[in-house]
Amino acid sequence: MLNSILFVSHEASRTGAPIVLLHFLKWLKQNTNIYFVILLKKDGELRSEFEAIAPTYLYPFPYTPLNGLKGKVIGNWNTYIGLPNYYKNLKKALEAHNIGLIYANSIESGKLLHFLSFLNCRVITHVHELEYAFHFTQKYNDPENFNYLFEYTNHYIAVANVVKKNLVEQHKIKEQVVDIVYEFVPDNITLTSNSSKIKQSLNIPDDAFIVGLSGTMDLRKGFDLLIQLVKEVYSQISTKDIYFIWVGGNFDSEYYFVANMDAERTNVNKFIRLIGPQKDPISYFSCFDIFTLLSREDPFPLVCLENALLSKPIICFEGGGGMPELVEENAGFVVPYLNISSMAQKIIYLKQNPSIRYTFGENAKKKVAHKYITSACAPQILNIIKKVNPGIEQPENAHNQSS
Known part of the structure; x- marks a missing residue:
């Protein structure tokens, strides 16, 4: 048979x-x-x-x-x-x-x-x-x-x-x-390093607020929007303690070269870490305070599920794929498509409201643990x-x- x-x-x-x-x-x-x-x-x-x-x-x-x-x-x-x-x-x-x-x-x-x-x-x-x-x-x-x-x-x-x-x-x-x-x-995520060690290795202050991102360095993943987002965040807030870590991508990419050039010319390079692919990305995700998805189109990205399982609230674009189906109204924010200003506002809001950030993160974790494992x-x-x-x-x- x-x-x-x-x-x-x-x-x-x-x-x-x-x-x-x-x-x-x-x-x-x-x-x-x-x-x-x-x-x-x-x-x-x-x-x-x-x-x-x-x-x-x-x-x-x-x-x-x-x-x-x-x-x-x-x-x-x-x-x-x-x-x-x-x-x-x-x-x-x-x-x-x-x-x-x-x-x-x-x-x-x-x-x-x-x-x-x-x-x-x-x-x-x-x-x-x-x-x-x-x-x-x-x-x-x-x-x-x-x-x-x-x-x-x-x-x-x-x-x-x-x-x-x-x-x-x-x-x-x-x-x-x-x-x-x-x-x-997987049902369980194992961490092999703590967030303090990760921050120290990246020369980031231990009390910094970390915005996490991940993916290949290309247009679909919205990598070209990263510098605009960082610039917009710092146009809306006076403190200098928000750092952005992008995990994944190719250092030989044209987008990587342009991102570094733009970051330097706009004076935001100090707040950005482009660390490429990692054997243990989960440990880097653990030091994030929130996870931001810049993708123009992403069906249902695993990096969001992994971050949610680590109790990280998620910010994504409406119309950019399936992630709004998870985020809804209680696990982060869904902002208008390619609206960088709105995304920056939500990043700052979650930084300034730790109790809401915690609640959204726990909601995200519960959703993934119940439905997406x-x-x-x-x-x-x-x-x-x-x-x-x-x-x-x-x-x-x-x-x-x-x-």
Whole structure:
């Protein structure tokens, strides 16, 4: 019986969608005897963690490009012999696992679903993206990606109401084949450092008020708005004890260079720390007083859930994604889209009203602990899997997943 699952991750980077998939697969292995395998469209730093859970395959043909005549000869061999053989063997390996369901963890998996169509099974696509991602995936990937995605997908999981709405209204997906399961984080967060040590390492006074931000340094995440926000805050308040820490991003980015240039020219560089990606971002989040989301579009970012679980109130933009669904009126503030002045006012308000800040933070924590953690969301995904392919529900036919 075809009762195992093939989970397809579009990449193995330490970013939102692969991390959520990893959380779910760990839960699935610990709480069921369902057999599954993993296929990575792109390699990345999480590959070893996927491999520790289940048999893991790479879709990209593994070769190192070479220059000169040798490179040309090897390139021709790869094109006409190596590549076809690699994919032939990959198909053979996957067929041996009795796959009865494909679970694609991104809208970027359309072309891969076409490759996997020989398995002739039902497909769930987990949509972590909004229209910005749809646009640029279409622009920079195979133009047939979405044709394949919509052709092969039988059921969708959307990570927020706004994501489902976008699928239905912009891409004409039938509402009845879209279920909502919010993004989620592990039930417990472990801190490995205290906030005083973090502040000291960043040369920030221990009594400073910290505004936390996190993400890649790009337009979608609103990184270009950071300097404007800092400048606006200090135009509205005379004290000089508010610091801004941005966790994540690429120091080689043009946006990083421009941000430093703008910060220096506007004399706010003293109050900004751009610290790049961290192995333990949670410990940095722990020293935040509030978390601010500058994203123009962000479906339901994990960094907000992680900060909420640490009792940090959240400020975000209306119309910028799914986070207003969590924040509402009692876990922070939702300000008008791209209204930097309003966001600055709310930052100052929360600084000056610690009791409200505390209440909002505790409300945020309670919401996440109740609704947006693995133990709450993973069973919802499993129920959808069973609904789409009832054969998966029969544990007596499942393989024994090696531990």
